[in-house]
Amino acid sequence: MSEINVQRRQFLKMSMGVAAVSIAPGIFLFDMAHGKADANKVRWGMLIETANCAEGCNDCVTACNTENGLSDGVSSTDSQWIRKIEIKDISTGRETSLPMMCQHCEHPPCVDVCPTGASFKRADGIVLVDKHLCIGCRYCMMACPYKARSFVHEPLQNQNPDVPRGRGTVESCTMCVHRIDQGQQPACAVACPNKSILFGNLNDPDSEIATRIRTVASAQVRADLGLNPGVRYQGL
Amino acid sequence: MLTSVAALIVLAGLYSVHMMEEHGHIITGMNNQIVWGIPHVFAIFMIVAASGVLNVSSIGSVFNKPAYKARAPLAGLLSLAMLAGGLTVLMLDLGRPDRIIVAATNYNLTSVFAWNVLLYSAMFAAVVVYxxxxxxxxxxxxxxxxxxVVFIWRxxxxxxxxxxxxxxxxxxAYGSAILPPMFIVISFAWGLAVFHxxxxAIYQWNGKMLDEYVQKRMKNLLGVFVVAALYFVVVYHLTNLYFARQVEFERFILADGGIYPLLFWAGYVVLGNLLPLLLIYLPGWGKTQHVAVASAMVILGGFAFLYVFIIGGQAFPLSIFPGFEVKSSFGDGVIGLYSPSLPEVLLGFGGVGIAFLIxxxxxxxxxxxxxxxxxxAL
Known part of the structure; x- marks a missing residue:
């Protein structure tokens, strides 16, 4: 074998090594940002048992505000990531109370319409806003059928370091992604005194949530839109 | 004199932007229910009219009508001016206008907004080349x-x-395939009204008289466009009225919604359509000054229409639970409130000022x- 050929092989080997070393941290960071490596097997979701959700109880909302550093304000310009809705069937008069937040759709309209890709869905199904890419056009707020998103209208103070927010950007329920990635449950699910919010992996057939949705009747809000939300409601 | 007034308006608009940057959108009337407000009414009017005004050029160059050919350069200039004014308003209303470079470098190909960034930039370039x-x-x-190329692109x-x-x-209010063709026909009317x-104004300031033949053709064309645009708006509302699930919304926009029905009927239908058509077609009328007044009315009617369409469309609550009465702390089930604030109105007029200056x-x-x-020769 000629000397030139050997040199060329060595050069190729070395280049591949250098390439692998330089790409690896990127892939690692990409995984960090888009969920864990095995995330394609996970789809985080919630099942909300409306029969146990008490009218007037606001514990999930308060816990969310505390966890995520929201102001607790309820004016039309304040951020509300989760809210309690009281609904009454017009034809039967039946009343129900339930929490409403980002439904973490499989086909999220907010992600489709976002011009910069700031709205995105992680591999584990959580829909988030990248605060560095959001330009504050509010098109996602026009597109969301659940009115799940808020726009930060004022400068912010005393932010929770785990949950960065930004004036002039859009935000919504993150399913407490910072807690989930540490193996904890979302703050609302923990805070509910009646254990009405069941959080878990919809794709794991042995998980409690998967077992429950297999055995009891549950529904998605505006299922007619075909968005396949990750949040389901029992007793609607 | 007028130029300095326009420059002052632009400055006032820029000052509003500075205030919105400083304090956030809290100083506007917009909120989490009405997320797009008066700036979007101004911006969309100007962008739509910028496309429509090019009709004058197209009739000249694509359909070979010499009377319009002579006016094509002016139409092109107006298109660039309004596109610049409208896009400036849209851009400066962003929550983070400083990140415009992010919008220019990150494209989500499923986003209509991202498509529009490309459509608008290419339009600008195409009109300059034209x-x-x-x-x-x-x-x-x-x-x-x-x-x-410009004809197709617009x-x-x-x-x-x-x-x-x-x-x-x-x-x-939205989610209907009739909206794009409706906007195209509406653009013809608004663009031609601006051109008129x-x-x-140019003829008046230069002490010139518009050729009678040209004047007659152009005023008739405006009349036809106004009627065609109205036709699309009527079909849009009739379709909604036919669907039981949309009837509540139509009742809000056309009858019970306070400012919105008022603006729709008095502003859009009467001021923006019926009166201009009378001015154009009534025997003995339809002279240059009548057509100028009619055009101003069409423009005002256009603003009324967009206010109802954009803001009224958002004020009506989302149907998250169809068939249920809904209440919450986040404005579910209630009509959204919106009153435009001075800074956002100034921002809108600032865009008009930019278009005027250009x-x-x-x-x-x-x-x-x-x-x-x-x-x-014609």
Whole structure:
């Protein structure tokens, strides 16, 4: 074998090594940002048992505000990531109370319409806003059928370091992604005194949530839109 | 004199932007229910009219009508001016206008907004090239081709503007395939109305009289466009009225909704359609000054229409639980409240000021005033 050929092989080997070393941290960071490596097997979701959700109880909302550093304000310009809705069937008069937040759709309209890709869905199904890419056009707020998103209208103070927010950007329920990635449950699910919010992996057939949705009747809000939300409601 | 007033308005608009940057959108009337407000009414009016005004050029270069050919450069200039004014308003209303470079470098290809960034930039470039082919003698053989590209592109552009709304599944006012064609036809009316006003003003200031034949053709064209636009709006509302699930929304927009029905009927239908049509078609009327007033009415009617369409469309609550009465701390089930604040109104007028300045300077510096071709030659 000629000397030139050997040199060329060595050069190729070395280049591949250098390439692998330089790409690896990127892939690692990409995984960090888009969920864990095995995330394609996970789809985080919630099942909300409306029969146990008490009218007037606001514990999930308060816990969310505390966890995520929201102001607790309820004016039309304040951020509300989760809210309690009281609904009454017009034809039967039946009343129900339930929490409403980002439904973490499989086909999220907010992600489709976002011009910069700031709205995105992680591999584990959580829909988030990248605060560095959001330009504050509010098109996602026009597109969301659940009115799940808020726009930060004022400068912010005393932010929770785990949950960065930004004036002039859009935000919504993150399913407490910072807690989930540490193996904890979302703050609302923990805070509910009646254990009405069941959080878990919809794709794991042995998980409690998967077992429950297999055995009891549950529904998605505006299922007619075909968005396949990750949040389901029992007793609607 | 007018130029300095326009410059002052632009400055006031820029000051508003500074205030919005400093304090956030809290100083506007917009909120989490009405997320797009008066700035979007101004911006969309200007962008739609910018596309429609090019009709004057297209009739000249694509359909070979000499009377319009003489006016094509002015139409091109107006299009650039309004596009610049409208886009400036849209951009400065962003929550983070400082990140415009992010919008220019990150494209989500499923987003209509991202498509529009490309559509608008390409439109700008296409119109500049078109103007060049018209105003530079050596390039004139290419003028027809450039005119054709602009002709096609502006259909794409206005379709893109309509699609911003027609691709929204969430709100009852939008999500209809009739919106893009409706916006295209509406753009013809608004664009021509703007052209009429600018043309009348230029002729008046230069002490010239508009050729009678040209005047008659152009006013009839405005009449036809106004009727066609109204037709689309009627079909849009009739379709909604036929669907039981949409009836509540239509009742809100057309009857019970306070400011919105008022603006729709008095502002859009009467001021923006019926009165202009009378001014144009009534025997003995339809003179230059009548058409100028009619055009101003069409423009005001256009603003009324967009206010109802954009803001009224958001004020009506989302149907998250159809068939249920809904209440919450986040405005579910109730009509959204919106009162435009001074800064956002100034921002909108600032955009108009920019369009005016570009037009005024363009006319002063370059040869945009239509050169009349004698009637016999037509």
């Amino acid at each position: 103007l060049w082919t018209m105003m530079e003698a050596r390039m004139q053989p290419w003028s027809k081709h450039a005119g054709f 259909f794409a552009l206005t379709t893109g503007t309509g699609v911003i709304f027609s691709f929204l599944v969430a709100r009852q 006003i600018v043309q009348s 037009t005024a300077v363009g006319i002063r510096v370059l040869n945009f005033v239509p050169r009349e071709i004698p009637k016999k």
